[in-house]
Amino acid sequence: MRRTLLSLLLLLGFVSLAPGSWAASAAWRAESEVDLAEGLSALDAGDNAAAVDWLGKAVALAPDEGTPRYWRGLALLRLGRAREAAAEIEASLAAHQPPEVDRERALADLAAARKASEGAAVTVELPEGQPAERAVDDRGLWDRTVGLSAAGDSNPNLLSNDLRVPAPGPGGKVVRGGDSDGLGRVELRLGIYPFHTREEPNLGVTLETRRAFHFDFGYLDLGLVRGAVQLAFGSNPQGYLDGPLGSGRVPFGGSSRFAALFQAGGAVYRLGSEPYFHTVEGAAVLSLRETPATSTRFDLGYADRRFSGGLLSDPRRSGQDLSLGVSQLFYFGGWNRSLRLGARGVDRRAGPEFSASFLEGNGELVWPVGLRWSVVLEGRAREDHYDRRESNLFNPAGSRRHDTTLQTAAAIVWAATDRLRWTVRGAYTRRRSNVDLGDGLPDLGYRRLGISAGLSWEL
C-alpha cells in the first residue's frame, strides 16, 4: 500500500507539471486566430499576396492547425505558386488539427494544385468554412483531487455495545462493542481524459486511492486502490455522473435528454497490513431527462468480490453482486440545489452464510444556505434478507438472517475557494438483526456515530 501511495504521489507530481507547459504552448491562440481572420478577409477581398502573408503568420504561430495552412494553399494557388500551394494543402490535411472545410473539397483542391504545378490551368473558388466540433467545456486532460480528513467514530468495529470480542492479533486484547476511535484519512483521485477536446464520447481512466489511519484499531485501517475505465455519452448539469465505480466526467449541459456512463475496473482493499478483498466490477448508468428540472437515473452494477482469507478476511463472503438502482432527481433552479430519491436492490451470491439480497431506499438533498455554504442531507433505509439458514451463524437451526439498517447523514460544505472545499459531516447508523449470538448474547445489530471534518482540494 505504501508503495502504491508513493507511486501515486510521484505520478501526481509529474501530472501537476503538465498543465503549465500545456498553457505555455497555447500562448499563440488569440494571435493566430486573428491572423487567420485577417488572411481570410484579404482572400475574400482578392488581395492574395496579403492573404499569403497573414496566413503565413497564422501558420507560424500554429503549425499544428490545418485551417490556416489550407487557406494559405488556396491563396498561393491563386497567385500561381502551384507547387507551394500543393505542399501547403497537403500539409494541412496531415496536420494534427484537420482544416475546417469539407475534406473532399480539400482533397479536390490538392489535386487541382498538383495539376496546376504541371502546367494545367485551374480556377480557384473559395469554399465555405466548416466549423470543427470542439468541446467548449473542455476541462483538460487531467482531474486531480486530494482529500484529507479527521474523524471520530463511536463504533468502528461495528459491534453491539454489549459485546466483547478478542481483538485480532497477538496480545489477547479484548475489543468492546462501542469502543470509539479517532482516525485520519487521506484520499487521492486522478482522472485522465485522452479525448477531452471532443464533445463525445468521453473516455476516461480514473485511479483513486484512500487510506484510513486509526489511533487504536490499526487493524481497521481500510485502504483502497481502484482503477476504472469509463465511457460517457450525453451531458448533465453537474458535469459528471456518479457511478458504482466512482464519478465520470460528462460535458456540462442541461439540454441533453440522455446521458450514459459505462464503467469497468477493479479495486483492491486492505485492512491494516492484511489483504481484505479485491473486486472486478462493471457498471452502467443511464440518465433520462424528462423535463429541464427532472431526470430519472438507472444504475446497473456487477461486482465479483474475492476475499483472500487473511486475518479479517472471510472467504465465505466471496461471490458476485448484481445491483439495480433507480432514482429520481429534481433540480430547483440549478445543479447546486437538488433532491434525489432512489431505490436500489442487490442480489449477492456468496457462501451459504452470506448469500443475500437487499433492498434500499435512499435520498439526498443538496441545498445552498449561503454564498459559500451548502448543506447535504442524506438518508437510507436498507433491508438485508439472507438466503440460507447458514446465515444464522451461531444457530444453523434458527431462522435466516434478516437485518434492517437505517442511516442518516448531514454535511455542511464550505467552498473556501473555487478549488478548496471544507466539509463537516455527521452520520448515524443503526442496524438491527434477528441473529443473536446465542446464550443470552447480543445480536448482530449495532449503533454507530461518525463525525468527520476534512478538506478536498482540486489541484
Place this chain on the structure above:
Amino acid sequence: MRPAILALLAIGLLGGPLGMGSAGAAAEEIGIATLVKPQVQAFPPGEPSRDLVTRNPIERGLKVKLVGREAFLKIDFTRAFGCKQQTLDGRRVSGVLKILGPSDAELGDAARSCAPKVRFSLGKFLLALLPGEPPIDVDTPETVSGVKGTYVRFLIDPLVGTFVAVDEGVVTVQAKAGGDPVEVEAGQWVVVPPGGLPTRPASLSSLEELEDSPLQLRDFTTERPGPPQ
C-alpha cells in the same frame, strides 16, 4: 446668421460623442459576420429582425439568436468595437468570436459607445482577443468577466450556470451573487452556478465503507459479554 451656424456646428460637435447612444448610433459597425451557418436571427436595435448571413456587418447592440445544433456564427471584431483605431502590425481585426449551436447573445452595448461589451445569455462561445486590445466585458446571467488579450470559452445554461475556461491569458470572473472576483488563468476553468460563486462541482465521498464487522465472530465466547467498563 453666424450665431446660427455656430449653434449648428456646436450641435454637430456635441451630437457626435453624446449622440452615440441614440438610435442613430445603433448602426455603428463593430465587426463582420465572416461565417454563418443557419439559422442565425439578428435583432438590430430599433429595427426589425432578419436572418444573418455571411459578410453581414455587425452593429453595436445587435442581438443574435442561433437556432438548431448546426447553427454557427463567426464574427471578426474590428478596432471600432473598442474605439481604438490605431493598428498593431497592420491588423484591423482585434478579436474573433465564435458562437456554436443554440445560443442567445448581444454584441456590444448600443447605449455605450466605445465600451466593448458582449452579453451571453445562453449557449457556447469561443472568444479570442488580441493582447493589447481594450478588455471586453462579458456579461452572463451569473457573472461579469473581464477578458483581456486572451482565448476563452464560455458555456451558459440555465441549470449549469456559467462555465468559463481559459486557454490563454487571464480572465477575471466576478459572480453577480457577490464574493471576490476570481482570476482564471490559462489551463483553468470554473463554473458559477445560478445564484452562486465560482466553484468546481464535485461529489461528496462517504465515510462509511464497511457494511459488516470484519471481526471474525467465531471466538467471542471466550469471554462473556458485559457492560462496557
